Amino acid sequence: MMVQDYYQRLEVKREASAEEIKKAYRKKARQYHPDHNPGDKVAEEKFKQLNEAFEVLSDAKKRRMYDEFGDDAAKLGWDEGKAAQFRQYRSGGFAGGGGGGGFNVDFGAGGGAVDFESILGEMFGAQMGGNRRRRAAGPRAGGDLSTSLEVSLRDAVLGAEQNLVINGRGITVKIPVGVETGSRIRLSGQGEPGERGGPAGDLFIDITVADHPLMRRDGQDLYMDLPVTLGEAVNGGDVRVPVFGGSVTVTLKPGTQSGTKLRLRGKGVPALRGGTPGDLYLVIMVKLPEKLDDAAKKAISAITYDSDVRGKLTL
Template sequence: MEFIDYYKILEVPKTATEADIKKAYRKLARKFHPDVSPNDKNAEKKFKEINEANEVLSHPENRKKYDKYGKDWQHAEEFEKAGYNPNQQQSTGRQQQSADFSDDFSDYFQSMFGNAGGGRGREVRYRGQDLTAELRLTLKDVYQTQKQTLTVNHKSIRITIPAGVENGQIIKIPGHGAPGANGGPNGDLYITFSIVDTPPFKRDGNNLYTNVDLDLYTAVLGGDMVVNTFDGKVKLKVPPETQTGTKVKLKGKGFPLYKTEGQYGDLYITYTIKTPTNLTEKEKELFVELSKLRNDE
């Protein structure tokens, strides 16, 4: 298995903070999202790599293992139990490829898991094939962290879906792909999230957008009105002479940030002024009088 540099994929240095990694991931995910370039196979591949890199580097424990064991980070526990230190150069006369990963490390991995040649008297073990699945959800489904049971390859897998998962995001579940051959490790399962908006809300990143009807009288005279947010109702004060298309930002009333407890984006409300219909004769007279007053000014 070839070493993949997740830092290079996300275009961040090894010293990057969690915030740096999150910012880089969002920028690249938007750039290479399949919806942006639906016919670009390279973009689709890049998008998958970006999500895989983020899944590892955004998780502190996984990142620590990756920094130490590279492409074999998922087997960190086995190596540590065996007392292997990847930073100690073995006495084979070969030079270490980098500060963290060496040819000796790969040889050690092969000897542990049986991927070495017949010279060791073992059958070659083959890693199982990776599997893919798509999970269709709504914004309401991913507004809070939840657990779901999936059936993949006739097996039930219970997974935790963190709040704030984005449309098109791919997560990897290690070891839940096809079984390996000759006792080799299982492949991995890649789940792509297909998330649709929940009307009347639309999502862009961590922000939500919605339109709210505003009656003519409140728009002209001002007043209070109650509007729906994604998790309840709030009371807004409408200033006099509000125009149609006016936008209002409700801070912290947007969508939860992925794997960031207690932080949310914003909700943007756009007012649409509704013209009254079915006017009575008296109302029409008042509007005519008002029109005359405006024209006389």
């Protein structure tokens, strides 16, 4: 019996859209991420529960299985075939279905035998009891694994590679350009090993993008405060600006004010799956000298304005 279902963990309705589920996960992942709550075991457990819920609800097939059968079916990767078999058994559609008879049912020509003891054993994690005969088990796929990874904003913009250790194995993860908090990377065949020749499961990596001390991200756009001198603001001129992967030169107009935004098209975050990248917005901040001699103060005081700088302030 579940203490709290996956929808409750993400605080969304059962009919929530995929986008609503993604937004809810991002919000709560930021709140409980271990890097933001060092040493907090409660937050760490909450984060694990969020990842578990998002892994299922973000996958349309797993979500359907979860909605009908619960978390065990979703975790075990039930497909429509197993689900259909169990529905028919549950409704009494097979010989012995719903009762105490044998579970190994023959569909007839071309159908093959269906071992409901195996199906129910997987779902409930136990043998169903009774003197039931079981056919030889075949290959079984390995389970999926999930982990979390925090990346820098720089790596999210430029892409990168990071090394992880999963169950004692070293794995190199390629961080694609444009990832954001809530993005999920899937590495096929890097999960738990299969049994009896079955394929290995997959590894899912949930991404959190760390805050940057200078850059602010809004979707694919980036914002950065750009300090300029009083002389640059008054007289205008070229200013060199560092950006991820290099630098650019911007031209200030004479009389540039603090708060002015300069838009650099295409210098934001690249689109995750191709397309037009975002923009970089530079917010001008006129930086006054911390110390001025008397001559400089006198010269500045002599500056005149065309109008009262506070003339439009009304409350």
